[in-house]
Amino acid sequence: MKLCNKTALVTGGAVRIGAAICGALAKEGCHVVVHCRESVREAERLARKLASEGVKSWVCQGALETEVDCRTLLHKAREQAGRLDILINNAAVFHKDSLAAVTESALCREFSVNLFAPILLTRHFAEFSRSGSVINLLDRRIEANDSECLVYSLTKKALAAFTREAALALAPGIVVNGVAPGAVLPPPGKGMKYLHDRAGRIPMERQITPRDVAAAVISLLKLDGVTGQTLFVDGGQHLLGNGV
16 A cells, blocks of 8 residues: 555554554655544644644544444544545553453453454444555564463454454455564553563564554555564564563
8 A cells, every 4th residue: 555645543643652653654644543532632742743744634532442432433533534544453451460350340441442442443444445454453462371461461362363354354455464562662650671671581682662663564554465464573572472
C-alpha cells in the first residue's frame, strides 16, 4: 500500500507507542485519526503537531469496552476523516495478575479492550472498506508463558490467533498482520532503569524503542503481498521461549 494520502485510525494513539506510530504514518504522508480515552490533551497536542507536518489529523475520544463503543468510534472516525484505509489496533490495558489473583472483573477488563475491541473494530472496518490494512499490536509474550501476567498474556495470544483467522476471512481485499514488541517503555512513573532491570535477556543487546515498533508497522503496511503474519520487534527475545 502506498501510504501517502491514505487515512489511518490508531487506537490509543495519543501517547507512548501509539504516538510513535501516528508520527511515522504522518511522515509517510498518511492522514491520521488519533484515538484516545483519557489522554485528550496529549491527543490534541499530537494532532496539531501532525497537522503542522502537512497531513490532516483528527482526535476521537471514546471507550473500547463494548460493541457500541467500537461502532461509535468507527462512525466518528469516518465522519471526521471521510474515509478510513488503515486500522491500527494499538490500545491495550496491562495488569499483573497471577492465576491465584484472577477475578471475573480482571478477565472482563482486559479481554474487552485487548481482544474483543480489536475483533469488533476489524469487523466494522471491513463492513465499509473493500480494501485496506489492519495491524494488531501484540506482544513478544505470545511465544512464552508469563504466570505473572496471565490474563494479559492470554489476550495477546488470542489476538495473535485472530490475526491469522481475520487475514484469511478478509482476503483478498483487506490484509491483517501483527507486530509483537518486546519491552519498549517502562510503566508510567518508572524510569528506564526499571525497564532495563526487568526486561530480561535481549540477544541483540539493544533497547527496543517506540520508533522501532512504528517502523515495523510502516513496513508491514507497505507489503501488499503479506497477510496473516506477525513481525517480532524484540531484539530476538521471542527466540528464547520462556527464557528471560
